[in-house]
Every structure is written in structure tokens, then in C-alpha cells.
Amino acid sequence: MNIGLIGFGSMGKTHAYAIHNMKYFYSSLSYDAKITAVCAAHYENAMTATERYSLGEARHSEDDIIGDPTIDIIDICTPNIYHYETLKKAIAAGKHIYCEKPLCVTAAQAEEIAGLAEKAGIKGQIVFNNRFMTPPMRAKQMIESGQLGRILSFRCDYLHSSCMDVNKNAGWKQNRDICGGGVLFDLGSHALDMAVWLCGRIKSVSGRGQIAFPARRGIDGNEWNTNADEAFYMICETESEAVGTVSASKIAIGTNDDLSFEIYGERGALKYSLMEPEWLWYYDGARAGGELGGIGGFTKIECGGRYPTPGGAFPSPKAPVGWLRGHVESYHSFLTAVAEDKTTNPSFKDASHIQLVMERAYESNQNGGGMLTC
Ligand SMILES: NC(=O)c1ccc[n+]([C@@H]2O[C@H](COP(=O)([O-])OP(=O)(O)OC[C@H]3O[C@@H](n4cnc5c(N)ncnc54)[C@H](O)[C@@H]3O)[C@@H](O)[C@H]2O)c1
The missing domain is CATH 3.30.360.10 (Dihydrodipicolinate Reductase; domain 2)
Structure with a gap:
């Protein structure tokens, strides 16, 4: 499934992160989804997004995305007042839609969109992620x-x-x-x-x-x-x-x-x-x-990370929410130290002290539990 992303601010980036990393979190997926086109209010921002995050092509406008027959899904991440017109165009083009909240800015607009989506037989989901x-x-x-x-x-x-x-x-x-x-x-x-x-x-x-x-x-x-x-x-x-x-x-x-x-x-x-x-x-x-x-x-x-199968395998359900984020920070600190010639932290010296303490603790255990110097 090819996804066209409209808007690349904080939520565009969030959705891109979700799609990009989906395969890590689910032991099996019945689909292969990727973002193939991105637009933002300014073309340069869409260019930066596609180049930095490998998200397909930057496009000049949402019409370039909605009118593209290779795109199956439109993902709407623009400020609220723009949703309605984008939704109408995407439904008319027969695309499935993942739209940020709120759906529209009036109840009449939202009712119209829900009706149009149903009539067109497209799938529409609102992002009530909580x-x-x-x-x-x-x-x-x-x-x-x-x-x-x-x-x-x-x-x-x-x-x-x-x-x-x-x-x-x-x-x-x-x-x-x-x-x-x-x-x-x-x-x-x-x-x-x-x-x-x-x-x-x-x-x-x-x-x-x-x-x-x-x-x-x-x-x-x-x-x-x-x-x-x-x-x-x-x-x-x-x-x-x-x-x-x-x-x-x-x-x-x-x-x-x-x-x-x-x-x-x-x-x-x-x-x-x-x-x-x-x-x-x-x-x-x-x-x-x-x-x-x-x-x-x-x-x-x-409850933490206890998602139902096939979503519960990785990260381990016992890992607290945020555990993966800690790993990203850890790797980032290492790569920064390499790239900028800084001291790594925690270093091999830190690791060596831990190794020594573990060895002494085993020795103590084997010899009756007395205190040993490290
Ligand atoms: N579900 C959530 O947790 C959550 C959190 C924050 C925001 N939101 C919703 O997400 C939507 C976007 O919010 P945000 O925080 O990402 O905003 P943002 O200001 O960070 O990003 C908006 C993006 O839309 C682009 N844009 C603006 N006008 C455009 C146009 N006419 N065509 C194409 N792109 C255009 C901007 O260039 C920018 O990339 C809003 O509807 C907001 O309510 C949801």
C-alpha cells in the first residue's frame, strides 16, 4: 500500500515513524505499506522530509498526491481548517484516508464527510490514538x-x-x-x-x-x-x-x-x-x-506494552513504555561520541568495574557470603 502524506509537522513525522517502524512491532503483517509521496505548506520542507527520512518523493501540492493513481492511502496531517477540502478530494479520488483529529471544524462538514466516505466505500479512520x-x-x-x-x-x-x-x-x-x-x-x-x-x-x-x-x-x-x-x-x-x-x-x-x-x-x-x-x-x-x-x-x-498478538512480541510486554526510546538515546550517545570524537558514556572502564563487582559477588557467594574488596 502506497501512502501519500499531506503535512509534515509534528504529526506527519509521528505517522511516518509509525509506518516506517511497523515491521519491528508486529510478528506478522498482512500488508506492505510505505510512504511514497509527501507535501507540506512549503515544497522545501517536503524535500527535506523525503531526503532525511527516505519517504519517497516530495510533491508541490496535495493535488499532486491525491491525483496520483499509484497512491492508495491519503494521510492528512495538516491544520484543522484544511481537513474538510482535502477529505472531499481524497474521497472523490477513491482513496482510503487516515486523518488527524478533529475530522473537520463543523458538525455539518463531519457528517457530510462520513456520508461521502460510506457512499464511496473507502476506509476512513480518525486518529484518536489514545x-x-x-x-x-x-x-x-x-x-x-x-x-x-x-x-x-x-x-x-x-x-x-x-x-x-x-x-x-x-x-x-x-x-x-x-x-x-x-x-x-x-x-x-x-x-x-x-x-x-x-x-x-x-x-x-x-x-x-x-x-x-x-x-x-x-x-x-x-x-x-x-x-x-x-x-x-x-x-x-x-x-x-x-x-x-x-x-x-x-x-x-x-x-x-x-x-x-x-x-x-x-x-x-x-x-x-x-x-x-x-x-x-x-x-x-x-x-x-x-x-x-x-x-x-x-x-x-x-498494562504497559501488553498488546494483543501479533503486536505483543516486540518490545517484550514486560518492557516499560519508553524502554525503546532509551535504546535510541543510548545508541545516539555512542554514535555522537564516535562522530564528534567525544568520550563514550558509559565507557568500557565503567563496564570493567561492573564486571569486577559481579566476579567478586560470585566469589563471595561461593565462599559463604563474606564482603570482598572490589
Ligand atoms: N493525535 C495526536 O496526538 C495529535 C497531536 C498533535 C496534533 N494533532 C493533529 O494533527 C494535525 C496536524 O498538527 P501538527 O501538530 O502536526 O501541526 P504542525 O503545525 O506541526 O504541522 C502542520 C503541517 O501541515 C503543513 N501544511 C499546512 N498547510 C498545508 C497545506 N495547505 N497543504 C499541505 N501541507 C500543509 C505544514 O507545512 C506542516 O508541515 C492537526 O489536525 C492536529 O489537531 C494530533
């Missing part, structure tokens, strides 16, 4: 198996602190003219998807936006009035009459990428935080508390 972290996957499995019983209430928040610095220029995500909305569209779409996926479709909602820093610098560095919500708070009621709050914020000081939820049912509860992606917390209402606590309380379930 569904693919293992603790939310496990939460979904537990909810569907009835372990929580009827869901009564929930909380889901997606918190960043990136708008706290008023000296930083606003990016396009803080500009309603390009984002189409504010933090509700950016982080709120993820939080709402998580709440709906786990707790059910929402039948009514109330909302309250917040702009805490109305004056800041715009994209061009000039004085500018913030025109998009920096935080957004909702009360939601699901079709099954669970009530919950969903919020999104970029003015939550001290937070990094904090997507979290709590879900309370008749028989049990679940808690999760993306900043601790190894764990899902589960409360089983059937486990009695009692004197000194009995066996009640939340259980910490280890």
Missing part, C-alpha cells in the same frame, strides 16, 4: 465484560500547561481562524472520544470556555488578542444516563500531557493517567474492606 494505549484498551475490555456494572459517573480531563507562558507566540492551535476552535478541538476532542468510547454516546452537554490570557503575541510575534478557548469544561450526560465532566486545558500549570479518567460504576471503578501509562487502577466493589482495610481498595493492573 484509544491504543494499553490501559484504556484494558478498561474497555473490563467495562464490556460487565466488571463495573452500569456506569454511573465519569471524569475525563486532558491537561497541558503550554499556554501559561504569555511571552511565547501563539501557535495555530491557539488561533481559531486556523484551528477552527480552541483547546476544545485540540485536546478536548481526545478527551471526549475517550469518554464516549468507554462510557457511551453523549445525549446532552453543557459547556464553558475560558480565556485566561486575552493579550499575548500572535503567530507573527505582534500583539494579538487570543480568540480561541485556552480551557474548556463540559458536563455530559450519556444515552445510558451516566453523568460526567470532561475538560481540556492548556493553562493547567505543572501538567505535561495529562490525559486522565475516572469511571465509577455500580460494581467497580477505573482510573488512568497517560503520564503513568503502565497502569490501570481497578476497584472491585465485591472485594470487602473491613478491619484494617480487608482486601478492599484499588488494584494497580500492569
Whole structure:
């Protein structure tokens, strides 16, 4: 499958990384997929992307990609306001589409796109990637198996602190003219998807936006009035009459990428935080508390990298999330030392000390466990 990538900013790079490394993570794949063409707002950026990352050809415009009969899939990674037109063209060309969130910037546009895609018989997937972290996957499995019983209430928040610095220029995500909305569209779409996926479709909602820093610098560095919500708070009621709050914020000081939820049912509860992606917390209402606590309380379930087959083999399911990233950093530090004639760290001398300690420890073990000098 040949993929045409439209937009090569942070998410274009993220998608390219995923496609490029797919074969390492799955023991078998029923397809062979590669990016064969890339475009960005500026042709030079597409050139840099294709040359640096071996991603096929740079193209001048999205039309050069969508009109290419050798391309099967269009991957949309542009700012939100552009999605709708690109989606329409890609559907008309009969391409399958992987599109970043939010799908569009109005409900009417999104409904039209969903209808057109269905009529054309193409596959369309939105990138609500948080569904693919293992603790939310496990939460979904537990909810569907009835372990929580009827869901009564929930909380889901997606918190960043990136708008706290008023000296930083606003990016396009803080500009309603390009984002189409504010933090509700950016982080709120993820939080709402998580709440709906786990707790059910929402039948009514109330909302309250917040702009805490109305004056800041715009994209061009000039004085500018913030025109998009920096935080957004909702009360939601699901079709099954669970009530919950969903919020999104970029003015939550001290937070990094904090997507979290709590879900309370008749028989049990679940808690999760993306900043601790190894764990899902589960409360089983059937486990009695009692004197000194009995066996009640939340259980910490280890989910980490435990993906289902064929995705669970590599890296090992016991490896914590981020383990591979550490290996990349380690190799990078070695290659940098070679390329720039720097001292390696950790060095063979460091290794030699560890070797000596291990040898002495074995000797000690064989000789009754006494302390030996290293
Ligand atoms: N799923 C996630 O985790 C996640 C995270 C961040 C952003 N997003 C979404 O991804 C999308 C892109 O966000 P980003 O953070 O990568 O933005 P970005 O600003 O880093 O990159 C945008 C890219 O689009 C290109 N572009 C702009 N206009 C274009 C046009 N008309 N034709 C072709 N290319 C054009 C730019 O050159 C740039 O390469 C947005 O819809 C955003 O909401 C998703």
C-alpha cells in the first residue's frame, strides 16, 4: 500500500515513524505499506522530509498526491481548517484516508464527510490514538465484560500547561481562524472520544470556555488578542444516563500531557493517567474492606506494552513504555561520541568495574557470603 502524506509537522513525522517502524512491532503483517509521496505548506520542507527520512518523493501540492493513481492511502496531517477540502478530494479520488483529529471544524462538514466516505466505500479512520494505549484498551475490555456494572459517573480531563507562558507566540492551535476552535478541538476532542468510547454516546452537554490570557503575541510575534478557548469544561450526560465532566486545558500549570479518567460504576471503578501509562487502577466493589482495610481498595493492573498478538512480541510486554526510546538515546550517545570524537558514556572502564563487582559477588557467594574488596 502506497501512502501519500499531506503535512509534515509534528504529526506527519509521528505517522511516518509509525509506518516506517511497523515491521519491528508486529510478528506478522498482512500488508506492505510505505510512504511514497509527501507535501507540506512549503515544497522545501517536503524535500527535506523525503531526503532525511527516505519517504519517497516530495510533491508541490496535495493535488499532486491525491491525483496520483499509484497512491492508495491519503494521510492528512495538516491544520484543522484544511481537513474538510482535502477529505472531499481524497474521497472523490477513491482513496482510503487516515486523518488527524478533529475530522473537520463543523458538525455539518463531519457528517457530510462520513456520508461521502460510506457512499464511496473507502476506509476512513480518525486518529484518536489514545484509544491504543494499553490501559484504556484494558478498561474497555473490563467495562464490556460487565466488571463495573452500569456506569454511573465519569471524569475525563486532558491537561497541558503550554499556554501559561504569555511571552511565547501563539501557535495555530491557539488561533481559531486556523484551528477552527480552541483547546476544545485540540485536546478536548481526545478527551471526549475517550469518554464516549468507554462510557457511551453523549445525549446532552453543557459547556464553558475560558480565556485566561486575552493579550499575548500572535503567530507573527505582534500583539494579538487570543480568540480561541485556552480551557474548556463540559458536563455530559450519556444515552445510558451516566453523568460526567470532561475538560481540556492548556493553562493547567505543572501538567505535561495529562490525559486522565475516572469511571465509577455500580460494581467497580477505573482510573488512568497517560503520564503513568503502565497502569490501570481497578476497584472491585465485591472485594470487602473491613478491619484494617480487608482486601478492599484499588488494584494497580500492569498494562504497559501488553498488546494483543501479533503486536505483543516486540518490545517484550514486560518492557516499560519508553524502554525503546532509551535504546535510541543510548545508541545516539555512542554514535555522537564516535562522530564528534567525544568520550563514550558509559565507557568500557565503567563496564570493567561492573564486571569486577559481579566476579567478586560470585566469589563471595561461593565462599559463604563474606564482603570482598572490589
Ligand atoms: N493525535 C495526536 O496526538 C495529535 C497531536 C498533535 C496534533 N494533532 C493533529 O494533527 C494535525 C496536524 O498538527 P501538527 O501538530 O502536526 O501541526 P504542525 O503545525 O506541526 O504541522 C502542520 C503541517 O501541515 C503543513 N501544511 C499546512 N498547510 C498545508 C497545506 N495547505 N497543504 C499541505 N501541507 C500543509 C505544514 O507545512 C506542516 O508541515 C492537526 O489536525 C492536529 O489537531 C494530533
